[in-house]
Amino acid sequence: xxxxxxxxxxxxxxxxxxxxxxxxxxxxxxxxxxxxxxxxxxxxxxxxxxxxxxxxxxxxxxxxxxxxxxxxxxxxxxxxxxxxxxxxxxxxxxxxxxxxxxxxxxxxxxxxxxxxxxxxxxxxxxxxxxxxxxxxxxxxxxxxxxxxxxxxxxxxxxxxxxxxxxxxxxxxxxxxxxxxxxxxxxxxxxxxxxxxxxxxxxxxxxxxxxxxxxxxxxxxxxxxxxxxxxxxxxxxxxxxxxxxxxxxxxxxxxxxxxxxxxxxxxxxxxxxxxxxxxxxxxxxxxxxxxxxxxxxxxxxxxxxxxxxxxxxxxxxxxxxxxxxxxxxxxxxxxxxxxxxxxxxxxxxxxxxxxxxxxxxxxxxxxxxxxxxxxxxxxxxxxxxxxxxx
Amino acid sequence: xxxxxxxxxxxxxxxxxxxxxxxxxxxxxxxxxxxxxxxxxxxxxxxxxxxxxxxxxxxxxxxxxxxxxxxxxxxxxxxxxxxxxxxxxxxxxxxxxxxxxxxxxxxxxxxxxxxxxxxxxxxxxxxxxxxxxxxxxxxxxxx
Numbered sequence: 001x002x003x004x005x006x007x008x009x010x011x012x013x014x015x016x017x018x019x020x021x022x023x024x025x026x027x028x029x030x031x032x033x034x035x036x037x038x039x040x041x042x043x044x045x046x047x048x049x050x051x052x053x054x055x056x057x058x059x060x061x062x063x064x065x066x067x068x069x070x071x072x073x074x075x076x077x078x079x080x081x082x083x084x085x086x087x088x089x090x091x092x093x094x095x096x097x098x099x100x101x102x103x104x105x106x107x108x109x110x111x112x113x114x115x116x117x118x119x120x121x122x123x124x125x126x127x128x129x130x131x132x133x134x135x136x137x138x139x140x141x142x143x144x145x146x147x148x149x150x151x152x153x154x155x156x157x158x159x160x161x162x163x164x165x166x167x168x169x170x171x172x173x174x175x176x177x178x179x180x181x182x183x184x185x186x187x188x189x190x191x192x193x194x195x196x197x198x199x200x201x202x203x204x205x206x207x208x209x210x211x212x213x214x215x216x217x218x219x220x221x222x223x224x225x226x227x228x229x230x231x232x233x234x235x236x237x238x239x240x241x242x243x244x245x246x247x248x249x250x251x252x253x254x255x256x257x258x259x260x261x262x263x264x265x266x267x268x269x270x271x272x273x274x275x276x277x278x279x280x281x282x283x284x285x286x287x288x289x290x291x292x293x294x295x296x297x298x299x300x301x302x303x304x305x306x307x308x309x310x311x312x313x314x315x316x317x318x319x320x321x322x323x324x325x326x327x328x329x330x331x332x333x334x335x336x337x338x339x340x341x342x343x344x345x346x347x348x349x350x351x352x353x354x355x356x357x358x359x360x361x362x363x364x365x366x367x368x369x370x371x372x373x374x375x376x377x378x379x380x381x382x383x384x385x386x387x388x389x
Numbered sequence: 390x391x392x393x394x395x396x397x398x399x400x401x402x403x404x405x406x407x408x409x410x411x412x413x414x415x416x417x418x419x420x421x422x423x424x425x426x427x428x429x430x431x432x433x434x435x436x437x438x439x440x441x442x443x444x445x446x447x448x449x450x451x452x453x454x455x456x457x458x459x460x461x462x463x464x465x466x467x468x469x470x471x472x473x474x475x476x477x478x479x480x481x482x483x484x485x486x487x488x489x490x491x492x493x494x495x496x497x498x499x500x501x502x503x504x505x506x507x508x509x510x511x512x513x514x515x516x517x518x519x520x521x522x523x524x525x526x527x528x529x530x531x532x
Contacts, residue, residue: 117474119472119473119474119477120474122471122472122473122474123473123474123475126473127407130439131407131408132399132407132408132411132439133439133495134495135403135405135407136402136403136404136405136406136407136526137403137404137482137484137495137496137497137526138403138404138405138469138472138473138475138476138479138482138484138497139473139484140469140471140472140473142471143467143469143484146467147465147466147467147484147486148465149467150465150466150467150509151464151465151509154465154508154509154510200470201468201470202469202470202471203467203468203469203470203471204467204468204469204470205467206467250439250495251486251493251495252438252439252486252492252493252494252495253493254486254493257464257465257486
């Protein structure tokens with residue numbers, strides 16, 4: 001059985017409010033991926049549409065989006081694992097291709113979060129946790145990650161300044177990414193300036209500056225069999241490793257809060273399948289929905305030992321010039337986090353890096369990249385290792 | 390034909406409940422008796438909190454209630470300065486995970502605990518609370 005490759009990637013500009021409908025938003029990334037792969041709709045054997053529900057009114061969005069893409073009568077389906085929906089879609093695409101059922105599968109992720117208010121959005125996201133036993137206490141996404149941040153600080157002495165450093169790195173690269181929502185440079189002082197919005201408490205210890213922004217956006221990734229990939233693409237990027245795991249939704253089911261068990265397990269699987277070690281990764285995209293999430297990812301993926309992730313950011317090892325560049329497209333913190341589109345956007349960044357087409361953020365001689373995409377508060381975790389030959 | 394009565398006691402749980410019907414609705418009655426309870430599988434002895442009607446280890450539904458008693462240890466917490474829709478009036482409030490040994494419990498800290506006293510490792514116990522006229526819940530108080 002041959003390899004599975006990625007032959008086309010696309011992403012819409014991520015914005016605070018997209019001026020159009022979900023099908024039009026999804027089309028932005030679709031157009032870019034199809035042009036990138038130089039394919040016509042007849043070349044696509046099946047589509048997988050990914051988002052998280054309840055942001056817009058469309059039930060079963062796969063049908064209407066496949067229609068708008070001109071992908072009838074090919075099969076389509078909807079895949080949802082909250083913020084990791086589109087990497088779950090790619091995992092399914094991989095298995096459809098690997099099984100020989102299809103040769104070319106298109107994965108489109110989208111989210112239009114601007115149709116509801118920020119408080120409503122927090123209520124929706126909070127209900128991505130345990131609605132029976134936790135939501136009645138008034139929970140929201142930042143507060144769940146805040147529980148992890150508090151535990152990490154208590155156990156390892158991680159400081160607010162360490163968390164701020166992650167946001168500063170993100171802003172540094174957000175400036176360079178024309179598809180990002182936030183493109184302003186930031187200095188550490190912004191977190192101590194009482195006049196600055198960044199220092200506003202949201203859910204202790206997390207502040208506004210520790211949280212990513214809601215956004216509207218879409219992504220698209222085209223997956224193909226080795227034979228098709230070699231025939232259609234001058235620079236196919238291969239899926240070398242896939243890991244996927246889950247953890248208890250309710251916080252009471254977790255052994256510890258200083259890391260995400262699902263991410264650790266998904267990473268272990270992906271490294272094993274790709275037969276590489278963490279030190280072999282040249283460039284990574286990790287799920288930095290909050291600053292603490294990036295710090296935990298360093299440790300859960302083995303870039304640093306537990307408790308030592310702070311050294312990577314203090315020493316700027318995760319900048320483009322460092323030993324393991326992480327989120328040098330600005331990450332979710334600067335790009336914005338349109339839930340269902342996020343994983344595909346991370347994959348796009350790594351594919352461009354491995355093709356040598358990453359422009360002003362290109363990591364020299366990058367041939368192995370990693371994507372870490374988390375759904376909910378570590379409920380779902382997908383880790384993917386990509387490579388050029 | 391008369392309307393079938395719906396046992397939606399769980400609507401009373403917490404500030405805003407998102408579930409009415411559950412097979413562990415008796416949790417609400419126990420709260421009214423002043424007890425915070427989890428469930429134990431009578432077949433295999435597994436303890437669960439939050440309570441569950443079905444045991445995923447024995448696959449049995451032969452459960453009994455046990456009370457969350459004594460002091461637990463604060464494992465982690467967060468104070469919210471911003472709330473989701475429906476919880477604005479409660480701000481600021483602190484959510485927490487407390488480890489009672491056999492089970493961990495998720496809930497809120499009692500608003501009366503001075504903020505400077507709150508620290509990972511502090512001893513707490515669970516006690517019933519009334520968020521408002523119609524609702525019932527529990528909170529963690531100093532042990």
